Structure formats: structure tokens, C-alpha cells
Amino acid sequence: MAEHTAEKLEVQPYFDVELLMNTSQETRIGGEVMNRLMQRWEAWMDKLHALHINTGKIQYLVVWLDSDVEEDVDAAWESSPSDAFIINSLAQTMVMSAVHMLLPEVEDVGCAPAPKPTDKLRAALEDIGLPYNGDGPTLSRRYAVVTHFPFKGGCEICTLLKDCPKGSGAAGAPSSVVLPGYEPGKE
Numbered sequence: 001m002a003e004h005t006a007e008k009l010e011v012q013p014y015f016d017v018e019l020l021m022n023t024s025q026e027t028r029i030g031g032e033v034m035n036r037l038m039q040r041w042e043a044w045m046d047k048l049h050a051l052h053i054n055t056g057k058i059q060y061l062v063v064w065l066d067s068d069v070e071e072d073v074d075a076a077w078e079s080s081p082s083d084a085f086i087i088n089s090l091a092q093t094m095v096m097s098a099v100h101m102l103l104p105e106v107e108d109v110g111c112a113p114a115p116k117p118t119d120k121l122r123a124a125l126e127d128i129g130l131p132y133n134g135d136g137p138t139l140s141r142r143y144a145v146v147t148h149f150p151f152k153g154g155c156e157i158c159t160l161l162k163d164c165p166k167g168s169g170a171a172g173a174p175s176s177v178v179l180p181g182y183e184p185g186k187e
Contacts, residue, residue, distance in 0.1 A: 003055060003123060003124075004124040005053070006051045006052070006053050006127070007051065007053075007054075009050040010050075011098045013048075013097035013100070013101050014101075015037075016100075019093050020090060024085065024086050024089035024090075026086065029086070033086065037086065037087075040087065040090060041090065044069055044072075044091070044094060047066040048063070048064075048094060048095075048098060053149075055120035058120075058121070059148070059150070060115060060124075060149050061103055061149035062125070063099050063145050064130055064141045064143060064144035065091055065144070069143055070091075072087070073087050073088050073091060073142075092143060095143050095144065096112070099112050099147070102149075103147065103149065106147065106151065109154040111154060112145050112147035113148065113152070113153065113154060114137050114147065115137075115157075116137070116159045117137050130144060137160060
């Protein structure tokens with residue numbers, strides 16, 4: 001018997017122009033470029049997946065785009081690096097827009113904390129064809145997010161904390177919500 005269940009979640013994220021501009025660090029996107037991005041967004045919508053994974057004690061949200069999207073972005077790098085940069089940002093925006101719709105707290109905090117890759121989570125992700133790369137918390141899909149579901153907290157619970165400029169309090173990094181008892185410097 002499987003040690004987890006996986007429930008497909010329906011999600012149709014809206015095209016969040018503000019998130020796209022922040023992700024791409026653009027201050028202006030022209031009309032022709034925006035039209036091409038909107039067309040790509042629509043074409044990618046059926047390549048977007050969201051699952052609620054329950055491993056018993058812990059539950060997760062997994063959102064990802066098919067490998068076709070990675071190939072699309074890679075092909076764009078061959079023809080136009082400037083286009084590819086914003087197309088890459090579009091894929092990231094699509095995944096995060098879906099996460100924001102399913103877990104609005106993530107948008108408020110500004111991050112989807114990565115959970116520790118437990119054996120049960122690893123098995124569940126392998127079963128859906130989205131395994132981790134090696135022992136670390138990096139997923140095999142370039143445009144993918146796994147986080148706790150329901151929301152459990154911000155930086156203080158993230159397995160990537162030690163390598164994250166935001167979570168480690170690096171100068172200039174935006175702050176996150178901090179749960180009581182997890183304040184920086186508190187042992």
C-alpha cells in the first residue's frame with residue numbers, strides 16, 4: 001500500500017503582470033512582447049500541474065510545468081537571449097501564480113518554503129515523475145515548487161534557509177514573516 005495519496009488540484013492562474021515584472025526585473029514591457037507572452041501563457045496552461053500530496057503526518061503542495069516548457073525556454077536561448085530571459089521569468093511566474101492561488105499566504109510572505117525532503121515525500125514525488133536530484137532539495141523539473149500544504153510558516157521552516165539571502169538576513173534581502181520563537185539570533 002502506498003504511503004501517500006495524491007489529489008489533483010484544478011488551478012487556472014491569472015497572468016500576474018506585476019509578478020512577471022518583479023521576477024524579470026523589468027520596468028516596462030512593450031505591447032508586442034506582452035502579446036507574445038500572453039500567447040505563450042495560454043499555450044502553457046495545459047502543461048501546468050498541481051497536486052496535494054498527503055504522506056500521513058505531513059501534507060504538501062506540488063506545482064510544476066512539463067519538460068516541454070523547459071525545452072521551449074532552452075530553444076529561446078538559442079535564438080534570442082533577451083527573449084529567453086523574459087520567457088524564463090514567465091515560466092517562473094506561472095508556477096508562482098498557481099502557488100499563490102492555492103496558498104495565498106505564500107504571496108503574503110513572499111516565498112514558498114521548501115520542506116525537508118523526507119523519504120515519504122521523495123517516494124511520492126518519484127511516483128508522479130518529479131523526483132529530487134540526488135540527496136538535496138532540488139527537484140528534477142526546472143519550473144517546480146513543493147511546499148507545505150496548508151501553509152506552515154516562512155523562512156524559519158525552509159530547508160534552504162542556510163543558502164538563501166532572504167532567509168539568512170543578508171543585507172538588502174526582503175524580509176519574511178517570522179513566527180514567534182524563530183527570531184534571528186534566538187537559539
